[in-house]
Amino acid sequence: MNILPEPPPLVHLGVDVAKAELVADFQGRIRRFGNDPKSISALIKAASLVPGIPHLVCEATAGYERQLAAAAMDKAVRVSIVPPLRVREFARAHGRLAKNDPLDAALLSRFGASVGPRPLQPKDKIRLQLDDIMRARAELIDSMQRELNRAxxxxxxxxxxxxxxxxxxxxxxxxxxxxxxxxxxAGDRDLSEADALLRAVSGVGPQTSRTLLAFLPELGHVGRRTIAALAGLAPYDRDSGKSKVRRFIQGGRGQVRKVLYMASLVAMRHNSVLKEFYQRLRDAGKPFKVAIVAVARHLLVHLNAIIARKLEIPIAV
Incomplete structure (x- = not known):
């Protein structure tokens, strides 16, 4: 009888990111690299030599981590960008109060091994450009609104x-x-087809569609619960003993949640299915915000199913 060899183990390597420097924990050995293309290539090459399957783990650091993430995905190396607050809470839970770059890198390794964060999905060059454009657009809108407020x-x-x-x-x-x-x-066949499908749903306009295509590449690839959590629209319990507290949403991708919230305001007036769904919730005594978040979640789940059918991917319902 043939015995298949065991797959190599997954090895989480923490990388503390700064503007000029990357501090990496290679299984207890700390190494420092510059945060530039040549040094990042050296880091990824060193990671690929570690016995096992390397999985880089870093925190979201004002965008300074994006060059590392893009280079890792380009070389088919797993990489995760995790919220700093989660890592800090993990440190406190383990009694780690001290903080410096080497300690943070080692902490990220331990966090990755314990939590198993989801690796980023690779994006092609068109999606990377779209991501950058939509991020810049959101920043400019904020700046424009600030100027109007000052006036x-x-x-x-x-x-x-x-x-x-x-x-x-x-x-x-x-x-x-x-x-x-x-x-x-318009110049990419897959994106153009997905955009047309999304915008065919009443309430979904061009900016909603572009935001979903840029910031939610998992759309159509995961089940309804996962996609709702990624968008920050999944309700969570906060019960204790006999105390039953109202469910709440938290986390997720803010830009996605924001555009879906605005889209749901339109959909509840012009989309007959969502309009009826919203009214049913209101008639049941649900507050406006609870109802509108439910509409946004319902809309996202529907869009997720549409893209999954296009991709012919069976997803959990």
């Missing part, structure tokens, strides 16, 4: 005019990014 708190005409001119400049750049995003999607 409201000034009385000097010159100051008001300056803030409004700045806001108009942001609006122009936002329009440029939106046009570029539309062109990217």
């Amino acid at each position: 409201e708190h000034h009385y000097c005409p010159v100051v008001v005019r300056i803030h409004k001119q700045l806001a108009a400049g942001y609006a122009k750049h936002i329009a440029t990014l939106e046009a570029k995003a539309a062109a990217l999607i």
